[in-house]
Structures are given as C-alpha cells and as structure tokens.
Amino acid sequence: MAISTAAPRRRIRESAGDRLFMFAIYAILGLVLIAVLYPLIYIVSSSISSPAAVTSGRVWLWPVDVSFRGFQTIFKTPQIMTGYANSLFYMSAGTVISVTLTIMLAYPLSRKTFFGRSGILMLVTFTMLFSGGLIPTYLVVKEMGLIDSRWALLIPNAIWVWQVIIARSFFQSTIPEELVEASEIDGCSDWRFLWSVVLPLSKPIVAVLVLMYAVGQWNAYFDALIYLKSDKLYPLQLVLRSIIIQNNSAGVMDPSIHVQRAELAELLKYSLIVVATLPVLIIYPFVQRYFVQGMLVGSVKG
Amino acid sequence: MIKPRKRSQHNGVIQGGIVLQSTTVSEATTLKRIHAKRRGFRERALKSFKAHWQLYLLVLPPLLFFLIFKYYPMANAVLAFKDFNVVKGIWGSPWVGMKHFDAFFENPIFWTLLQNTLLLSLFLLLAGFPIPILLALMLNEVRSTRFKKFVQLVTFAPYFISTVVMVSIIMLFLAPRLGFANVALQYFGLEPINFLGEPGMFRSIYVISDIWQTAGYAAVIYLAALAGIDPTLYEAAKVDGASRLQKIIHVDLPGILPTITIILILNVGNVMSLGFEKIYLLQNSLNLPSSEVIATYVYSIGLLNANYSFATAVGLFNSVINLILLVTVNALAKRLSNTSIW
Numbered sequence: 001m002a003i004s005t006a007a008p009r010r011r012i013r014e015s016a017g018d019r020l021f022m023f024a025i026y027a028i029l030g031l032v033l034i035a036v037l038y039p040l041i042y043i044v045s046s047s048i049s050s051p052a053a054v055t056s057g058r059v060w061l062w063p064v065d066v067s068f069r070g071f072q073t074i075f076k077t078p079q080i081m082t083g084y085a086n087s088l089f090y091m092s093a094g095t096v097i098s099v100t101l102t103i104m105l106a107y108p109l110s111r112k113t114f115f116g117r118s119g120i121l122m123l124v125t126f127t128m129l130f131s132g133g134l135i136p137t138y139l140v141v142k143e144m145g146l147i148d149s150r151w152a153l154l155i156p157n158a159i160w161v162w163q164v165i166i167a168r169s170f171f172q173s174t175i176p177e178e179l180v181e182a183s184e185i186d187g188c189s190d191w192r193f194l195w196s197v198v199l200p201l202s203k204p205i206v207a208v209l210v211l212m213y214a215v216g217q218w219n220a221y222f223d224a225l226i227y228l229k230s231d232k233l234y235p236l237q238l239v240l241r242s243i244i245i246q247n248n249s250a251g252v253m254d255p256s257i258h259v260q261r262a263e264l265a266e267l268l269k270y271s272l273i274v275v276a277t278l279p280v281l282i283i284y285p286f287v288q289r290y291f292v293q294g295m296l297v298g299s300v301k302g
Numbered sequence: 303m304i305k306p307r308k309r310s311q312h313n314g315v316i317q318g319g320i321v322l323q324s325t326t327v328s329e330a331t332t333l334k335r336i337h338a339k340r341r342g343f344r345e346r347a348l349k350s351f352k353a354h355w356q357l358y359l360l361v362l363p364p365l366l367f368f369l370i371f372k373y374y375p376m377a378n379a380v381l382a383f384k385d386f387n388v389v390k391g392i393w394g395s396p397w398v399g400m401k402h403f404d405a406f407f408e409n410p411i412f413w414t415l416l417q418n419t420l421l422l423s424l425f426l427l428l429a430g431f432p433i434p435i436l437l438a439l440m441l442n443e444v445r446s447t448r449f450k451k452f453v454q455l456v457t458f459a460p461y462f463i464s465t466v467v468m469v470s471i472i473m474l475f476l477a478p479r480l481g482f483a484n485v486a487l488q489y490f491g492l493e494p495i496n497f498l499g500e501p502g503m504f505r506s507i508y509v510i511s512d513i514w515q516t517a518g519y520a521a522v523i524y525l526a527a528l529a530g531i532d533p534t535l536y537e538a539a540k541v542d543g544a545s546r547l548q549k550i551i552h553v554d555l556p557g558i559l560p561t562i563t564i565i566l567i568l569n570v571g572n573v574m575s576l577g578f579e580k581i582y583l584l585q586n587s588l589n590l591p592s593s594e595v596i597a598t599y600v601y602s603i604g605l606l607n608a609n610y611s612f613a614t615a616v617g618l619f620n621s622v623i624n625l626i627l628l629v630t631v632n633a634l635a636k637r638l639s640n641t642s643i644w
Binding site: 015017018021022025026028029032033035036037039040042043054055057101102104105107108109111113114115116120123124127129130131132133134135136137138139140141144155156157158159189190191194215218219220221222226237238240241244245266269270272273276277280281284285288291292295296 | 346347349350351353354356357358360361363364365367368370371372373374375376377378379381392437440441443444449452453455456457458459460462463464465466467469470471473474475480482485514518522523526545546547578579583597600601604605610613614617618620621624625628
C-alpha cells in the first residue's frame, strides 16, 4: 500500500470512502476464502487423524494424532479397489469415445461447404431443450441390451451437446476457410485435412474436451445407479455412496476388531472422500485455464 | 388447390409440385424459377455430398447416437398415453389417452411435488443467481493479481467435487451426533439438531451447499464480461470523480447486463429440471415431505416400482412445462432487452 501511494503515476488520490469500500471487499473475500477452504482442510485433516480423535470431535483444523489407518484400510478393501479400477477404466475409455465422437460431429458442422449443417445443428441442439425423459431412455438402453454392461456407462451419454457447440465454434474461429480451399487445391482429402491440419491446430480445444469429459465421467454416478446391477462393475462413486451415504461398511472391515470398528468406519469416510477427490483436485490448478477457456469459447456465440 | 389464389401468393411460398392451376404466363415463369431453385438445391446437395463424402461419413456415427439415444426416447414417450405391456412392447401396448395424466393431476401428491420443485428452484434462483455476480464484481475491484488469482482458484475448486462426495461432506458435517455442526453446537452448550431429518431445513441445506460448490465457477463468465468492458469508460468515470461504488453501478453493471440476462434466461428455463442427483442422495424418510420433487418421484415410481407408463407421463409433463418456460422467458427477454439465446 505504502509503495503505491508514493508512486508518481498516481493521479487522483483515493477518497476515504473508496478506501473503506476496498477494505470491505478484501474482508468479504477473506471470509469467502475461509468458507470455501475450511471444509476441505477439515476433511483432509480428519482423514489423517487417529480414529479416536475423529469420533470424539477433537479435530478442529489440523490433524490430531496423525495416523494413516483410514488409507491402509482402503487399500486393503477389495470392494473399494475394484471401484477405483472401474472408475479409471470408465474415465479413460469414456473420454476417448466421447472426444472422438464430439470432434467427428463438430468439425463437419464448422465447415461452410458442408451441406445440411444447419439442419443437423438444429437436430442436435434441440435435445438440449427437450428430452424423452428418464423412463423412455431407460427402455431404449434396455432394448439395446446394455443393461448391466460396461457399455451402459460409455455410450448412452457419450456426446454432450454443449461440448459440440464449443468445439464447433473453436474450429470455426481458428481454421480459416482459405486453408481449407488451399488444401482442396492440393488434393488433400477431408479426413487427411482433419487429421494432419485441424487437429494439430486445435490442441487447446482437445484439451478442454478431454478434461471436461474425464472429470464428468469420474464424478458420474447416476447412469451407474440405474443401468448397473452387479457390484463388480460399480464405479468408485457408487461404492462411496454405499459406504458413506448409506452407511454400509459391513463388507469393508474385519468384524473381529469389534471395539474399534465404529471409530474406524467413521474415519474411513473422510479418507474415502480424500482418495476419491484428490486426483481431480491435484491436477486442477494446472488445468484450470483450460476449463475457463472452454467456458468462454462457448459463451462467445452461445 | 381448389380456390383460385392471387398470383403474388405463389411467389416462393408454394412449392412447384403442388400448384395445379398454372395457366397464366407469369405463373409459368414462377414455376420454372421454383423448379430451377429446387434443382439447384438438389444439385448443391449432391455436389456437396460428392465432394465431401468423407465428412458425411464422419457425421454418421454421432448422428446415429442422437437418433438412438435422444430421438428414439422422445418417440417412446408416447408410452405416457398407453398402458405398458412387457410382452407387447411400447408400440403394441393399448392406448389409454390421458388416463395417466388425469391420475397424476388428481393425486394429492401432485401439488406437493409441484410446490417442492418450484420452491426449491426459486430459492436456488433467488440466492444462487446474484452471488456469482457479486463475487465477480468484488474480484474485479481487487488490484493485486496474485490475490485475485488465488481467490479464483480456491472458489472454482469445489466445482470439481462429485455429487456423491458433496453429499457425503454435507452428511458428515451435519451428522446428528458426531457431525462438525453438532459438535460445535454442543461446544457452545446448545442442543444438537438432526439437520437432515428436518423437512424445514432441507431447502436451505441444498441451496447453501449448491452456492458453496458453484459460485466460483459461475463467476468466471461474469469476470470475462467485466474484462471486456471498454477501458475508456473507466477513465471517463475517474475524470468525473466517480467513487468505486459508483463505477460499479454505472459502468460495470450495465456492461455485463447482456451476460446477466442470458444466464438468467438459462436459469429460469431450467426451473423444472432440478438436478435429480443431489436431491436423491440427500433424501431420507424424514425430510421426504419437502425433498420429494418431480424428478425423484419419476425415478421411484418408474424404476423402483416399474410403473413405466405413469412415470413417463409425469416426466413428459415436466419436460413440456420446462420447454414452455424456456421459450416464454426467451421471448420475453428478446422483447424487453433484445437479448436472447436464439
């Protein structure tokens, strides 16, 4: 503050009212920071505290009697590890399928010479406004024989219309029509052009698509809830639901350690939240700009 | 085409093949033109198809996806007007007209569902809509880029937490005995509260946690709009001696008004399509009187009780209301402020 008031570039002195106003803004933003950060820190701290400290409410901000019992239990529980592996599979396979299909649709729609693009675009965007509903969709998935198969989580929601719109407007604004014409004169086919010219120029949008689909797939639980029946196919989110929300930890722990069981069950919930969220939150600061970019590309011409 | 029509009406409106009475000379030329236009249409389509068959091949799989998983279910929604028979399938089942709709409207639960859905949406809109705008306006005033970036980074983060984890966090914090909130209440000598078992608290819990999770994310759009405001306006305001608050009211707010309108249209249009996922997870038998909304009702009646036709009718009612709302709000916004989403 002192430096900036002394700076010669300052033309008009801030009034007392303005300074008070700024103080209020910083104070409110500080409170916002605390409100967002506190629950996150509390959960991480609890997850590495001792079971007894968690259940007796001794954890307030920082870990108490640091222990890694919760994480040890998680890695020894087959149910959770299967869920983790399943989620990793759904995330990678789903992202590949979704990104491929999205680009296959968005690129032709961005080409002015593509006859019928406005009709297709309308067909696609209308599904944002109206849908057949839960039951009719369920019956179609059933008819396709996808119930209780891994495909049920990869195919029925593979394309998000919003992603198609963002990708399309990115292609439209970054691939100049002249480039297309030049390639046509050189005898370059559409596929080749997409593969060796458009995609290398579109790395930012591919990054946006990959990240959004990947996070969406990692966090999804609803499709798994309605389409899957066997536990061995469950993604991590459904396992979390059963252990934390439905409080069903019977299959997780050795019943012989009766006394500590309740305490450990409580601790396990915090550790599970950390394990399920950490991968996303750790990569998040590095990829935040891609998400922001994705939102803004879409809003340019929404 | 029995009635003789005025010639002017033929121009462009009527397709060539339909017109039977083409007697006058001028009508014949119109026809020719229409034919030529039609041929042009077909030729253009053919030419585009020949030159870009690879693009059409690319579009085919995604298009099939939309037909199978989006449009086929829309056709299947006729189930709402039929009695579903597993053996005969959707199309073979007998028609029953509006039976399921009548049953739904006469059921006392209809009003409870409608009220719960609308109230929750309304609270979400009233509390959730202005907060990201305020957050963006405040962040925009901050001069230290580092602090600004840090606040953005932190407030954006909860957006990446999954619904299941979000509800888990809520339940752990509000648990009857060991939850943080009750431990704190007891610390101050107050009686513990079973937050999630109180129907009266359900909406507040839902709305507050939703703001916690999405405000930072929603603020990004407004921040971008604020960054796009013409800097000369700020200089003019400065010269005129405007205070910071005055600058916000007279420069910032009008500058981001189009963005605000569009987001508002989208939010109002979604009033009936409340996120099922979070409500369903937060539900329990105690808070059901205020937590049962149309979407969760469709799930429990349709998939858990296998009452397909009735659930489809309820779902269809919801989708239609939603579509009407969106179209109305959009038209209204177009007339009032010349901003619309299509």
